[in-house]
Amino acid sequence: MVPINDSGGAKARKVGVKVPDTILERALVLLSRYREVSIAVVAVVLVIYFQFGSDGGFLTAQFQSIVLRDTGRLGLIAVAEVLLMITGEIDLSLSGTFSLAPYIMVLLSITWGVPLAVGAVISVAVGVLVGAINGLITVRFRVPSLITTVGTLFFLQGIVVSIYNSQPIIAPVEEPFNAIFGENLSDPAGSVFSLLGITAFTPFLWTLLVVGAIALVLNRTSFGLHTIATGSNIVGAREIGIRTDRIKVYNFMIAGGCAAFAGIINTAQFASADPQGGSPFLTLQAIAAAVIGGTSLLGGSGTPIGALIGAFVVASLNNGLVMVGAQATVSDVYLGAAIVAAMILNVQVDRLRTRRRV
Amino acid sequence: MDDDTRNQRNAPALIGSAVGRRSMFRTAATLGLGAAGLAGGMGTALAEDASSGLPKKPYKFFFVCHVTLDQFFTPTIYGIQDACAAFGCSYQWTGSQKNVVSEMVSAVQTAIAQKADGIAVCLVDPKAFDAAVAAASAAGIPVVAFNADVPTGSPNKRLSYVGQPLYQSGYNSALKWIPMVPKGGHVMLSIGVPGSLNTQPRLDGYIQAIKDHGEGMTYDVVNTGPDPATEISRVESYYLSHKTVGGLFGTGGSDTYACGFVSNKYGLAKTGVVAAGFDLFPQTLGYIKSGDVAFTTDQQAYLQGFLPVQQMYLYKLSGGLVGPANSDTSQAYVTKDNVDAYVGETRFEGRSTAEPA
Numbered sequence: 001m002v003p004i005n006d007s008g009g010a011k012a013r014k015v016g017v018k019v020p021d022t023i024l025e026r027a028l029v030l031l032s033r034y035r036e037v038s039i040a041v042v043a044v045v046l047v048i049y050f051q052f053g054s055d056g057g058f059l060t061a062q063f064q065s066i067v068l069r070d071t072g073r074l075g076l077i078a079v080a081e082v083l084l085m086i087t088g089e090i091d092l093s094l095s096g097t098f099s100l101a102p103y104i105m106v107l108l109s110i111t112w113g114v115p116l117a118v119g120a121v122i123s124v125a126v127g128v129l130v131g132a133i134n135g136l137i138t139v140r141f142r143v144p145s146l147i148t149t150v151g152t153l154f155f156l157q158g159i160v161v162s163i164y165n166s167q168p169i170i171a172p173v174e175e176p177f178n179a180i181f182g183e184n185l186s187d188p189a190g191s192v193f194s195l196l197g198i199t200a201f202t203p204f205l206w207t208l209l210v211v212g213a214i215a216l217v218l219n220r221t222s223f224g225l226h227t228i229a230t231g232s233n234i235v236g237a238r239e240i241g242i243r244t245d246r247i248k249v250y251n252f253m254i255a256g257g258c259a260a261f262a263g264i265i266n267t268a269q270f271a272s273a274d275p276q277g278g279s280p281f282l283t284l285q286a287i288a289a290a291v292i293g294g295t296s297l298l299g300g301s302g303t304p305i306g307a308l309i310g311a312f313v314v315a316s317l318n319n320g321l322v323m324v325g326a327q328a329t330v331s332d333v334y335l336g337a338a339i340v341a342a343m344i345l346n347v348q349v350d351r352l353r354t355r356r357r358v
Numbered sequence: 359m360d361d362d363t364r365n366q367r368n369a370p371a372l373i374g375s376a377v378g379r380r381s382m383f384r385t386a387a388t389l390g391l392g393a394a395g396l397a398g399g400m401g402t403a404l405a406e407d408a409s410s411g412l413p414k415k416p417y418k419f420f421f422v423c424h425v426t427l428d429q430f431f432t433p434t435i436y437g438i439q440d441a442c443a444a445f446g447c448s449y450q451w452t453g454s455q456k457n458v459v460s461e462m463v464s465a466v467q468t469a470i471a472q473k474a475d476g477i478a479v480c481l482v483d484p485k486a487f488d489a490a491v492a493a494a495s496a497a498g499i500p501v502v503a504f505n506a507d508v509p510t511g512s513p514n515k516r517l518s519y520v521g522q523p524l525y526q527s528g529y530n531s532a533l534k535w536i537p538m539v540p541k542g543g544h545v546m547l548s549i550g551v552p553g554s555l556n557t558q559p560r561l562d563g564y565i566q567a568i569k570d571h572g573e574g575m576t577y578d579v580v581n582t583g584p585d586p587a588t589e590i591s592r593v594e595s596y597y598l599s600h601k602t603v604g605g606l607f608g609t610g611g612s613d614t615y616a617c618g619f620v621s622n623k624y625g626l627a628k629t630g631v632v633a634a635g636f637d638l639f640p641q642t643l644g645y646i647k648s649g650d651v652a653f654t655t656d657q658q659a660y661l662q663g664f665l666p667v668q669q670m671y672l673y674k675l676s677g678g679l680v681g682p683a684n685s686d687t688s689q690a691y692v693t694k695d696n697v698d699a700y701v702g703e704t705r706f707e708g709r710s711t712a713e714p715a
Contacts (some may be wrong), residue, residue: 057599066598070591157427157455166429167709168586168615170640184623266587270619272641275429276612279585318588319595328552328581 028352035294036306038349042292042342043313050320058320061191065184065200069269070315071308072203076262077286078293078307079211080255085290086218087231087248088299089145091134094259094286096156097127098278101260102267103160106171116177116268124260130156131256135249145252153280160275168274171267181206182269203265207308210258215304227251232300289314292343313342412675414446417475419670421663422465423453424482424506424556430611430637430659432708434505437663440713445671447475457554459483466490474499476670480506481516482555491515500673502666502682505659506556517673517681520665522657522688524556528563528609531634531655534691535605536567538632538652542574543604546596548582548613550589557609560636564607582613589616597624608635611642614654618645626650638692638700638707646697656690660706 030037050058057063077094084091104126105119114122134152138145179185179199186197198205218224229237230244237244259278267273293310295302317338321331421438423431438449452469454461459482467490469477477494481487481503488508491501495515507519539545545568549561561579568575580596582589593616597603606621608614614635620626621633622645633651635642645651669682692700703710 054599060598063595063598066591066594070588073587154455161427161429165708165711166427166432168429168639168641170644270587270590272586274586274612275427277586281584281588315591318583319591322580322592322595323599325578326581328549328579331581332552 035301035303036309038346039293039306039309039313039342041349042345043309043316045345046313046316046320046338046342050316050324053324054320057323058316061193061197061200063319063323065186067312067315067319068201068204070318071312072205072207073262073266074282074286074289074314075204075207075308075311076210076258076265077282078289078311079207079214079304080258081283081287081290082293082295082302082304082307083214083218083227083251084145084255085231085287085295085297086227086299086302087244087251088234089138089248089252090287091131091145091149091252091255092280092283093130093134093149093151093153093156094255095278095280095283096153096160097130097256097259098263098266098282099275100130100156100160100263101127102171102263102273102277103164103169103275105264106169106267106273107164109172109174110169116172116174120177120181120264123264124257127256127258127260127263128253129256131253132249134256135252138252139245139248153283164275166275168272168276171271171273173271178268178271182265182267183271184269203269206261206265210261211304211308214254218302218304223247223250228300285314286311288339292339292346294346314339412445415671415675417445417447417671417674418472419447419449419476419478419667420465420469420472420474421449421451421453421504421666422462422469422477422479423451424457424459424462424480425455426451426453427455429708431505431663433660433706434663436705436708436711437660437665438667439663441664441667441671445667447667447671449667453480457482459486463487463490466494470494470497470499473497475674476500476502476666478502478504478520478666478670479516480504480556481508481514481519482506484509484512488512488514500670500678500682502669504662504666518669518684520669520685520687521662522655523686524559525563525566527636527655527657527688528560529567530563531560531636531691532564532567532607533571535607535632535634535652536571536575539575539604540630542576544576544578544600544602545605545607546580546593546600546603547577548580548589548593548606548608548617550582550610550613551584552579552581554610557636560609564609582608582616586612586615589613590619593617593620594623597626603631605632605634607633610635611637611639614651615639615641615645618642618651621645622648622650627652640701640709643692643697643701646692646694647701649694653691653693655688656692656700658687658690659708661685661687 080094101123105116105123108114108119109116134149137143137148182202185199191197218227226242226247229242230247234244263278266277289310290307291297292313293303293306295307317335321334326334435451442449452465463486466477466479470493477499479487479501492515494501501516503516503519505521508514547561547564549557568577580592582592589612593606597620606617608617614637617633617635621631627650634653636655638654638656642651642654646654665685672680673682700707705713
């Protein structure tokens, strides 16, 4: 953009946007345009550290298939949280839905012979229904979503352990359902650059698709605009006619569907439905991923792409620490410290970014 | 104070109670315990005539568990139900969902306030339960520990422990897999939640056995995390970055499953890598059948429910004469040879609600 000068003589003030001259300035402009760049910087730093720390083992296709598998699982829950956090809400029950949905799918299959694909649709519908209930309780009864969803978390956990005597179930394998939704058909010792090799990344690819779709909805549709408006200024949003309660309920429903889908992919991958499959630890990690990815806990702003990169950061820490030899007793210390350090680095880069804004 | 000493300590109280020899015999006969013994003492009693069976009593027993929703305890609950049905008793399954000791102590205190006829509790903390158990004891309520116990020498007033001696079971399991690993090999030991009071002692047992009998064996301890998917990823990450590892050994149900998953995925058993661990996840049993896991340790969860009810019932019925006794439930290893008996739909392993025919 061309600088604009006024014609007021030698002491004229420049206004407008400074044209970037150096590489550093260009990088800073990039930062100012895309919030995700700051968490991407954190991710790159982490990758470099683990790559050197593991003598080059971190960036192998085999190892990345594990990191990206975890990124996929966490990312789906994280992006669900992003939607809710943008509207000023949160959902702690997503790990319950993550466990319940595939459990229902597998039980329908082994009890009544319902095909997994049909069971999956029913299970996602159950996830959406749980989201609707969370949303309705939150907006109708004015219960803070933190409390509503703590309640439903316990409720869902109770249901999932009681419907089949608390037993993990070996899930049936039905092709092509499993192959499409997460089963790893690649040869662990072979190349990933083959048709079957790609299946090592199926969960991540599904997550990429969902995150891309949600990012588009948020940035390019009136629903996305209303979602952001609901979180950034709820009174103002109501005054211009946005049905904020309805927007919140819809977002709870999308979040429930995402969590159910994540659970189904997880089960398709391991051919196992476990009542403890989604521990609250999963939700907490997803919230951490969303926040270090640039989503505000106060509502009004958030980025699905950033949450996905945040999920990659958390998944890299989870597995990279094992790789570089962190012993059990101290590994959580490193994990916790690294999450906080990533957050600090992200906030500092973000401050740099906002300073560059004119 | 060791367990024997603890039981001896209870003996004077029993002897001191105002029960004469005749009434003791009468009670014993009522209990049906002593057909053979009474026959020896009296010389004439016949086994088939000695008892009309134990009376059903509406005792209410409280079970205070540290992870009330954990699938491990499903057969335990069945054991409780079966014993309660046999003796006419009822039970309440309570405690904490997530290993919160204060919630468990509160549950014990609630049981005392509700005048429980007996309390069975997982003593997952070496000290925290001492006062509550002493209060129960003072109120005349028998307390039996199940699944997890206080350390040897504890002043805790529980009457007996029914379950696996955790440290010893880890030690014994390691003695079983150490010879399978090449001499001087390197192994991975996993723990889902470091410091957890039911898996940490097993891990300590593993480590001690390596020190005592490992002959140059080295090890890493990996924190595998709290859910199965994370556990699989971390064990897999470990394997990929330590491909010379000679063994993967879990200390809990889900990390043992994770070790089996990784062994199966990379065909490790064929290359001589040994996987083993604890508990009976159906997936783990499948990996034993396929040869990917060498063995797992069965701690007979059903008995951990059945025996405490039986012991507390007899204690109450006999007026304290029949003292609860320690029972080690972990004598079973599941291998390829006997796994078929475990795979079926059986109530004793929690995979079926149906009573055996």
